[in-house]
Amino acid sequence: MFDNLADRLQGVFDGLKSKGRLTEEDISKAMKEIRMALLEADVNYKIVKDFTNKIKERALGADVLESLTPGQQVVKIVLDELTSLLGDTESKLTLTSRIPNVIMLVGLQGSGKTTAAAKLAYLLKEQGRRPVLAACDVYRPAAADQLETLGNEIDVKVFRGDGKDPVAIAQSAIKFAVDDLKDVVIVDTAGRLHVDEAMMQEAKNIKAAVKPDQVLMVVDAMTGQDIVTVVEAFANEVDFDGVIISKLDGDARGGGALSVRAVTGKPIKFVSMGEKPDSLEVFHPERMAKRILGMGDVVSLIEKAQKAADEKQIEDAERILRDGFTLEDFLKSIKGMRKMGGLNSIMSALPGANKLTQGADLDDSMIDRMEAIIYSMTKEERLKPKIINGPRRARIAKGAGVEVYDVNQLLKIFNDGTKAMKKLQNQMGGKKGKGKRKGFGGFGKMGGMPDMGDLKSMMDKLGLK
Amino acid sequence: MSFFERLKSGLSKSRERINESLNVLFEMGPDVNPEFWDDLEETLVLSDMGAPASDKIVSELQDYSTKKGLGGAGQVKKALVEQIAEIFTPVEIDPFTQEKSCVLFVGINGAGKTTTVGKLANEGVERGNSVLIGSADTFRAAAIEQLDVWGKRANVEIVKRERGSDPASVCFDTLDRADELGSDLVLIDTAGRLHTSQDLMRELAKVVNVTRKRADGKYRVFVVLVLDATTGQNGLQQAKEFNKALELDGLIVTKLDGTAKGGIAVAISHELELPIYKIGVGESIEDLKDFNPDEYAAALIGEKQGA
Numbered sequence: 001m002f003d004n005l006a007d008r009l010q011g012v013f014d015g016l017k018s019k020g021r022l023t024e025e026d027i028s029k030a031m032k033e034i035r036m037a038l039l040e041a042d043v044n045y046k047i048v049k050d051f052t053n054k055i056k057e058r059a060l061g062a063d064v065l066e067s068l069t070p071g072q073q074v075v076k077i078v079l080d081e082l083t084s085l086l087g088d089t090e091s092k093l094t095l096t097s098r099i100p101n102v103i104m105l106v107g108l109q110g111s112g113k114t115t116a117a118a119k120l121a122y123l124l125k126e127q128g129r130r131p132v133l134a135a136c137d138v139y140r141p142a143a144a145d146q147l148e149t150l151g152n153e154i155d156v157k158v159f160r161g162d163g164k165d166p167v168a169i170a171q172s173a174i175k176f177a178v179d180d181l182k183d184v185v186i187v188d189t190a191g192r193l194h195v196d197e198a199m200m201q202e203a204k205n206i207k208a209a210v211k212p213d214q215v216l217m218v219v220d221a222m223t224g225q226d227i228v229t230v231v232e233a234f235a236n237e238v239d240f241d242g243v244i245i246s247k248l249d250g251d252a253r254g255g256g257a258l259s260v261r262a263v264t265g266k267p268i269k270f271v272s273m274g275e276k277p278d279s280l281e282v283f284h285p286e287r288m289a290k291r292i293l294g295m296g297d298v299v300s301l302i303e304k305a306q307k308a309a310d311e312k313q314i315e316d317a318e319r320i321l322r323d324g325f326t327l328e329d330f331l332k333s334i335k336g337m338r339k340m341g342g343l344n345s346i347m348s349a350l351p352g353a354n355k356l357t358q359g360a361d362l363d364d365s366m367i368d369r370m371e372a373i374i375y376s377m378t379k380e381e382r383l384k385p386k387i388i389n390g391p392r393r394a395r396i397a398k399g400a401g402v403e404v405y406d407v408n409q410l411l412k413i414f415n416d417g418t419k420a421m422k423k424l425q426n427q428m429g430g431k432k433g434k435g436k437r438k439g440f441g442g443f444g445k446m447g448g449m450p451d452m453g454d455l456k457s458m459m460d461k462l463g464l465k
Numbered sequence: 466m467s468f469f470e471r472l473k474s475g476l477s478k479s480r481e482r483i484n485e486s487l488n489v490l491f492e493m494g495p496d497v498n499p500e501f502w503d504d505l506e507e508t509l510v511l512s513d514m515g516a517p518a519s520d521k522i523v524s525e526l527q528d529y530s531t532k533k534g535l536g537g538a539g540q541v542k543k544a545l546v547e548q549i550a551e552i553f554t555p556v557e558i559d560p561f562t563q564e565k566s567c568v569l570f571v572g573i574n575g576a577g578k579t580t581t582v583g584k585l586a587n588e589g590v591e592r593g594n595s596v597l598i599g600s601a602d603t604f605r606a607a608a609i610e611q612l613d614v615w616g617k618r619a620n621v622e623i624v625k626r627e628r629g630s631d632p633a634s635v636c637f638d639t640l641d642r643a644d645e646l647g648s649d650l651v652l653i654d655t656a657g658r659l660h661t662s663q664d665l666m667r668e669l670a671k672v673v674n675v676t677r678k679r680a681d682g683k684y685r686v687f688v689v690l691v692l693d694a695t696t697g698q699n700g701l702q703q704a705k706e707f708n709k710a711l712e713l714d715g716l717i718v719t720k721l722d723g724t725a726k727g728g729i730a731v732a733i734s735h736e737l738e739l740p741i742y743k744i745g746v747g748e749s750i751e752d753l754k755d756f757n758p759d760e761y762a763a764a765l766i767g768e769k770q771g772a
């Protein structure tokens with residue numbers, strides 16, 4: 001609905017130069033645009049008011065007009081303020097020396113606590129901890145079953161106790177942890193409304209009984225204006241130490257994150273980006289700020305991906321499913337990456353990709369090299385890579401200005417990729433219809449686009465570490 | 466408490482809130498001053514109606530009040546409620562009173578689909594329908610078990626397959642079974658998904674298409690989007706995407722027992738021409754109410770937060 005805030009502000013400041021003076025009215029207009037953008041992002045009304053007042057002061061004080069691009073100057077101020085507001089305090093998960101450590105999750109119904117609990121367990125396990133999950137939601141039908149299933153999937157024990165009394169379950173889970181040499185207990189609680197006195201009291205009781213080292217509130221990224229009322233009540237009644245923003249894999253701007261920070265001062269510790277256990281990520285204030293302003297890297301990346309996936313590519317995807325993947329397709333997917341601004345831009349925009357590329361010095365020369373090799377092949381070779389024998393390899397290497405070794409590597413990656421693709425096809429094409437939830441949703445349309453995991457192993461193999 | 470009693474108490478709860486708000490918002494004396502309009506706009510924005518819509522409504526109401534020479538805050542408020550109530554797309558065909566209907570529930574993760582299916586199954590049974598539930602959330606952990614509990618509560622049979630099986634086939638099976646039993650109301654739960662996941666939206670489109678084909682005119686098929694009242698401006702985008710992929714018939718708004726007002730539903734109902742069939746007001750089986758545009762509109766401006 002709204003264009004990028006930067007463009008809109010540019011509009012406001014257009015023609016300003018000739019006047020040579022920034023009037024109160026210009027600034028008001030700009031503030032109005034900012035206000036609209038923030039409200040569109042679901043930042044709370046009152047917070048928007050305070051925020052725009054603050055921005056106004058800074059904008060009047062700064063050399064906005066001196067700048068060649070006053071619009072962008074103001075955007076920068078907004079971005080800076082947002083970023084510092086979102087992330088002034090330490091946002092790491094701090095465990096104490098107590099054994100077991102207890103982490104308790106609270107939140108509204110349907111906010112994503114159970115999924116977050118499993119993700120947290122997974123994360124801790126990856127860090128070498130031995131977590132146990134305590135199923136303290138005794139109200140929602142099959143809530144404990146859900147947690148147990150998720151626990152099984154990541155090989156983390158779920159403690160269910162008697163399935164009746166949440167306080168007793170939480171307490172026994174701690175005893176269990178001690179006996180079973182577990183060092184972190186993650187307490188999943190029932191979703192509750194902040195206005196439900198009995199349920200808020202229950203949360204307090206659980207907290208009093210197990211004295212958690214951390215209470216984390218799970219907040220849905222799509223929440224609207226009411227978030228302020230909700231977190232205020234939770235902060236007053238139960239009190240919490242940090243926030244997990246869930247469902248950020250959607251396209252909500254997530255202005256609620258700002259409201260939570262502004263109202264409670266509690267840091268945002270994690271963002272949760274999907275239904276898979278490994279999709280809990282460290283919070284990046286600047287990314288969030290950009291996202292709130294609609295300059296979101298993720299959002300724009302998805303858009304870019306959609307643009308790149310034109311009709312032709314969908315056709316290609318269908319053909320690939322039918323006839324298999326060729327080097328020609330491989331080349332296309334490489335070009336697709338270029339269209340999206342090259343590897344670096346893809347990686348920096350993708351939350352989580354930093355995990356994959358740790359230590360890998362990514363540069364686009366890798367794309368160049370792969371492209372050159374494929375370009376040196378004949379059409380026939382690209383369509384039927386099997387025919388590429390020794391002499392052909394030597395010729396291709398020469399043509400591309402690389403070593404035969406590089407050609408071999410590329411063919412190996414290609415073959416591995418084809419195998420992986422076949423496996424995927426078997427899962428997807430089968431009548432069962434399962435296995436559809438894979439990878440980054442936004443890339444579903446990118447015919448032949450290797451997923452990030454493949455890219456990483458591809459890079460490893462190319463020695464691009 | 467009987468359903469009727471609950472309904473009454475629910476109504477009086479919101480009436481209380483309205484009255485409360487009247488005190489704060491509208492009984493500011495005879496003057497409808499600039500501050501009054503600012504407050505009104507704030508109330509609308511805080512209800513998640515969206516800033517542009519709120520601005521528009523307030524300025525139109527300002528004009529209207531001047532033209533009509535409305536005498537004070539009370540009259541302005543009445544006009545506003547009427548105005549908002551009119552924005553909703555009215556219900557033309559109620560899926561829950563058809564001779565034979567099959568209703569699919571779709572929406573974002575955690576919106577309240579499964580709970581709503583349980584409540585509606587119970588409502589159908591109380592109405593004397595022969596109800597059947599289909600469990601097409603074959604993805605989420607323990608989704609089938611959860612729905613099973615609701616089926617037992619409502620005393621309604623459930624058609625299910627093991628987790629991981631094809632959801633479209635479950636719908637097919639469900640309608641087979643409905644034919645056998647001669648069911649007149651078939652309720653199908655689907656897996657929650659974000660509208661941004663193209664794969665999952667495509668999968669859901671397939672589920673809906675298969676169901677429509679299989680129903681073959683014998684059952685009238687409705688696709689209902691379940692929307693959490695706490696949803697902010699992204700709700701419109703959600704609804705648009707679901708509508709684009711599935712051609713929705715209507716909405717159900719849940720979790721209106723909290724303090725969220727569900728203002729985004731106004732925009733969705735209006736822009737996508739989708740009626741609201743029911744509202745969810747709690748976690749118990751009776752916590753479902755018919756949608757009433759006036760009541761909804763009044764509740765929207767009902768409570769002035771933080772005042």
Ligand SMILES: Nc1nc2c(ncn2[C@@H]2O[C@H](COP(=O)(O)OP(=O)(O)OP(=O)(O)O)[C@@H](O)[C@H]2O)c(=O)[nH]1
Binds near residue numbers: 110608658
């Ligand atoms: N307070 C309140 N809670 C509700 C309402 N409707 C559903 N819930 C709660 O919201 C949570 C999620 O509800 P579900 O019915 O499981 O939601 P769903 O859409 O089926 O969720 P998924 O299948 O996981 O996508 C549960 O804890 C429900 O008890 C309502 O009207 N009011």
Ligand SMILES: [Mg+2]
Binds near residue numbers: 578579602608656657
């Ligand atoms: Mg469900």
